[in-house]
Amino acid sequence: MNKVEQDVLVEAPIGIVWDVVTRPEHIGAWFLDSEVNLEATAGGAGSISFVSREGTPVKLALEVERAEAPHLLAFRWNGHPGQPQAVTHVEFQLSEEGSATRLRVRESGFAELGLDETAATAYREGHIDGWGFLVPAIAKRAAAVPTEVA
Numbered sequence: 001m002n003k004v005e006q007d008v009l010v011e012a013p014i015g016i017v018w019d020v021v022t023r024p025e026h027i028g029a030w031f032l033d034s035e036v037n038l039e040a041t042a043g044g045a046g047s048i049s050f051v052s053r054e055g056t057p058v059k060l061a062l063e064v065e066r067a068e069a070p071h072l073l074a075f076r077w078n079g080h081p082g083q084p085q086a087v088t089h090v091e092f093q094l095s096e097e098g099s100a101t102r103l104r105v106r107e108s109g110f111a112e113l114g115l116d117e118t119a120a121t122a123y124r125e126g127h128i129d130g131w132g133f134l135v136p137a138i139a140k141r142a143a144a145v146p147t148e149v150a
Contacts, residue, residue, distance in 0.1 A: 003108035004127045006135040010101045012142040014094050017101040018070035020142040021092045030137040041067050046075075062090075070094055086113050086123065101142070105135050 010017050020026040022040035031048055038046030044064040052058050062077035073092040088109040095102045110124045 001124065002111040003106055004110075004124060004131055005107075006105045006131045008103050008135050008139045009097060010103050010139045010142045011099075012101060012139075012145065013099065013147060014070045014096050014101045016145045016147065017094055017103055017138075017142045020138055020145065021094075021103075022067070022069075022073055026141060026145075030134060030141045038062075038064075040064060040073060065089075086115070088113070088127075103135065103138065105131055105138075107131065 012020075020030070022038070024036035024038050024046075027036040027038065027048070028034050032050040034048050034050035036046065036048050038044065040046075042064060044067070046062050046064070047059055048062070049057070049059045060077055062075045064073070064075045066072055066074040071094050074089065076087055076089055078087050088107050090105070090107045093104040093106070107127055110120055110127075113120055113123065115123060
């Protein structure tokens with residue numbers, strides 16, 4: 001399998017959800033209590049720094065490929081600092097569903113990592129677990145943001 005996908009209906013307007021997935025102060029709250037630098041525009045760059053569950057400091061670099069507010073943020077990142085060739089593509093797709101927002105997160109490119117099958121499977125499974133934790137955290141963060149902030 002070459003991708004990981006998560007989908008959630010967020011009980012918040014699309015503008016708030018967009019802010020939660022693009023503004024560093026929000027990302028830092030839902031992404032493992034991290035320090036985030038991000039220019040959420042096409043060609044923008046950024047980084048996410050945090051301490052892993054094992055207690056190791058981690059810094060991930062990313063490059064924004066597309067930013068179409070408030071519907072699409074797409075970037076490439078190295079989601080595994082111990083393997084510099086491990087660059088994958090992540091997309092946040094947002095669509096309105098009444099007063100809520102459908103958020104779809106897709107990470108792809110696992111087959112192109114150049115890892116052996118065992119390592120590639122473990123890498124992808126780690127990202128399934130990661131997004132399985134992070135996507136609900138995004139929804140929770142967005143639902144807690146006051147509507148008048150958007």
